[in-house]
Amino acid sequence: MHILVCGGAGYIGSHMARWLALRDIRVTVLDDLSTGHRSFVQWGDLIEADIRDPVALDRVFAAQRFDAVMHFCARSLVGESVADPYSYYASNVGGTLNLLQAMRTHDVARLVFSSTAAVFGHPQADRIDEDHPQKPINPYGASKLMVERILADAASAYGLRSVALRYFNAAGAAPDGTIGEAHDPETHLVPNAIKAALGTGPALTLFGDDYPTPDGTCIRDYVHVDDLAQAHLLALDYLDANPGAHAFNLGNGQGFSVREVIAAVAQVAGRAVPHSVAPRRPGDPAVLVASSDRARARLGWRPEYTKLAPILETALRWHFSQDDKQ
Ligand code: UDP
Numbered sequence: 001m002h003i004l005v006c007g008g009a010g011y012i013g014s015h016m017a018r019w020l021a022l023r024d025i026r027v028t029v030l031d032d033l034s035t036g037h038r039s040f041v042q043w044g045d046l047i048e049a050d051i052r053d054p055v056a057l058d059r060v061f062a063a064q065r066f067d068a069v070m071h072f073c074a075r076s077l078v079g080e081s082v083a084d085p086y087s088y089y090a091s092n093v094g095g096t097l098n099l100l101q102a103m104r105t106h107d108v109a110r111l112v113f114s115s116t117a118a119v120f121g122h123p124q125a126d127r128i129d130e131d132h133p134q135k136p137i138n139p140y141g142a143s144k145l146m147v148e149r150i151l152a153d154a155a156s157a158y159g160l161r162s163v164a165l166r167y168f169n170a171a172g173a174a175p176d177g178t179i180g181e182a183h184d185p186e187t188h189l190v191p192n193a194i195k196a197a198l199g200t201g202p203a204l205t206l207f208g209d210d211y212p213t214p215d216g217t218c219i220r221d222y223v224h225v226d227d228l229a230q231a232h233l234l235a236l237d238y239l240d241a242n243p244g245a246h247a248f249n250l251g252n253g254q255g256f257s258v259r260e261v262i263a264a265v266a267q268v269a270g271r272a273v274p275h276s277v278a279p280r281r282p283g284d285p286a287v288l289v290a291s292s293d294r295a296r297a298r299l300g301w302r303p304e305y306t307k308l309a310p311i312l313e314t315a316l317r318w319h320f321s322q323d324d325k326q
Contacts, residue, residue: 001025001026001067001068002025002026002027002028002064002065002066002067003020003025003026003027003028003066003067003068003069003070003236004028004029004030004060004066004068004069004070004108005017005020005027005028005029005030005044005070005072006030006031006051006069006070006071006072006073006099007030007031007036007071007072007073007074007114008027008029008030008031008036008040008041008044008046008072009029009031009033009036009037009038009040009041009046010031010035010036010037010040010072010073011170011180011181011182011183011225012072012114012167012170012225012228012229013029013031013036013070013072013073014029014036014037014040014041014042014179015173015174015179015225015226015228015229016070016072016228016229016232017029017041017042017043017044018042018043018174018178018179018229019226019229019230019232019233020043020229020233021043021044022043023233025233026044027043027044028044028045028047028064028066029041029043029044029045029046029047030046030047030049030051030060030073031046031047031048031049031073032048032049032050032051032073033048034050035075035183035184037182040179042178042179047060050095051073051091051095051096051098051099052090052091052094052095052098053098054098054101054102057098057099057101057102058102058105058106060102061102061103061105061106061108062106065106066106066108067108067110068108068110068111068112068236068239069099069103069108069110069111069112070111070112070232070236071096071099071111071112071113071114072114073091073095073096073099074091074092074114074143074144075087075088075091075092075140076116076140077140077187078118078138078140078141078283079187079281079282079283080140081138081139081140081143082138082139082282082283085139088139088140088143089139089143089146092140092143092144092146092147093143093146093147093150096113096147096150097150100150100151100154100160103160104154104158104160109159109160109161110160110161110162110236110239111151111160111161111162111163112162112163112165112232112235112236113147113148113151113162113163113164113165114144114164114165114167115144115145115147115148115164115165115166115167115247116140116141116144116166116167117166117167117168117249117251117288117290118136118137118138118140118141118144119134119136119141119144119145119148119166120132120133120134120135120136120141120166121133121134121135121136121137121141122135122137122285123285123287123288123289126287126289127253127289127290127291128249128288128289128290128291129249129290129291129293129294130247130248130249130294137283138283144164147164148164148245148247151164151245152245154245155243155244155245159243160245161239161242161243161244161245162239162245162246163235163236163238163239163245163246163247163248164245164246164247164248165228165231165232165235165247165248165250165295166247166248166249166250166290167223167228167250167251168220168221168222168223168249168250168251168252168288168289168290169188169189169220169221169222169223169251169288170222170223170224170225170228171188171190171222171223171224171225171311171312171315172190172222172224172225172226172305172311172312172314172315173225173314173315173317173318174225174226174314174318175226175314175317177317177318177320177321178318179318180314180315180318180319180321180322181225181315181318182322186201189204189220189258189261190222190261190265190311190312190315191315191319192204192205193261193262193265193273193275194265194269194312194315194316194319195319196273196274196275197265197266197269197271197272197273197274198269198271198319198320200319200322203274203275203276204262204273204274204275204276205275205276205278206258206259206262206275206276206277206278207258207278207279207280207281207284208277208278208279208280208281208284209259209277210280211280211286212286213257213286213287214257215257215259215260216259217257217258217259218257218258218284218285218286218287218288219255219256219257219286219287219288219289220255220256220258220261220288220289221251221252221253221254221255221256221288221289221290222252222256222261222308222311223250223251223252223290223303223305224303224304224305224310224311224314226304226305227250227301227303227304227305228250230301230302230303230304231248231250231295231299231301234299234300234301235248235299238298238299248292248294248295248298248299248301249290249291249292249294249295250290250292250295250301251289251290251291251292252290252292252303252305252306253289253290253291253292253293254289254306255287255288255289256308260308261308261312262275264308264309264312265312265316267309268309268312268313268316269316
């Protein structure tokens with residue numbers, strides 16, 4: 001089997017490429033390196049191409065045969081999407097449409113797509129399952145929901161088989177420390193808390209401690225990046241017997257508050273996390289926790305990391321390995 005991993009130089013995509021290669025599946029990475037890292041492409045060849053360029057995509061698919069595509073390329077910062085929606089729709093919707101058209105032209109009929117909890121908007125339940133209303137509150141979530149709709153239409157019209165996987169809060173790193181989470185700028189809680197603890201980044205800013213939660217800080221569902229990779233491979237297998245367009249929510253089903261994450265980082269790092277409290281960050285719902293019962297039942301997904309500390313330990317190991325390189 002040969003899989004094209006679009007966005008395979010990014011955080012989740014690179015872990016996917018590693019996961020596949022460790023299972024002897026041939027991988028080719030397509031990435032424009034706009035936010036991804038060349039150094040993260042350690043498994044399979046890298047094709048540098050931009051999904052907004054249909055001619056380049058056609059060339060890629062004409063040159064070699066892929067059995068399936070896993071599509072991680074996306075702009076993914078909520079605030080940026082509010083400030084610059086055109087570029088989000090151009091990449092996340094327009095770029096994906098180019099990819100789907102190239103797949104159709106070259107007869108590649110299976111896709112696993114990175115979607116997000118942001119397709120749901122404000123949560124109306126303690127745990128969000130697949131039947132939760134989809135009312136995105138920002139262009140990022142809207143762009144992903146538009147693609148989910150396109151995939152449903154493509155299933156009816158062209159027989160495209162697809163699974164959209166809606167991640168909650170991806171966290172952690174490859175347990176061997178080879179790759180991890182590195183964004184520029186870094187906006188995510190776990191890497192920012194670790195960098196604050198290690199002194200490789202500024203003190204953490206905690207956005208809001210006046211939410212209607214037990215300790216006043218936001219609650220999120222942290223899921224290990226390798227558990228996400230596991231789900232993608234299961235999703236591909238699922239498509240063998242299940243035509244159509246499918247969607248599953250991926251999280252641990254357990255919420256941790258920002259203060260709990262800070263305490264857990266301090267515990268695993270053995271160092272305090274310097275931090276100060278600031279006003280709420282716009283667009284942050286108080287609680288976002290997944291119900292992944294459907295992924296467990298239908299895909300046979302069994303997340304390996306169910307507790308916060310082991311997830312943070314893998315992230316910390318990677319951050320330490322970065323210190324060694326400096
Ligand atoms: N957060 C924070 N300080 C940071 C980054 C994040 O307090 O430097 C909070 C953020 O407000 C949210 C939670 O941590 O409540 C998780 O945010 P993150 O950006 O990691 O993921 P999101 O839930 O936005 O996808």
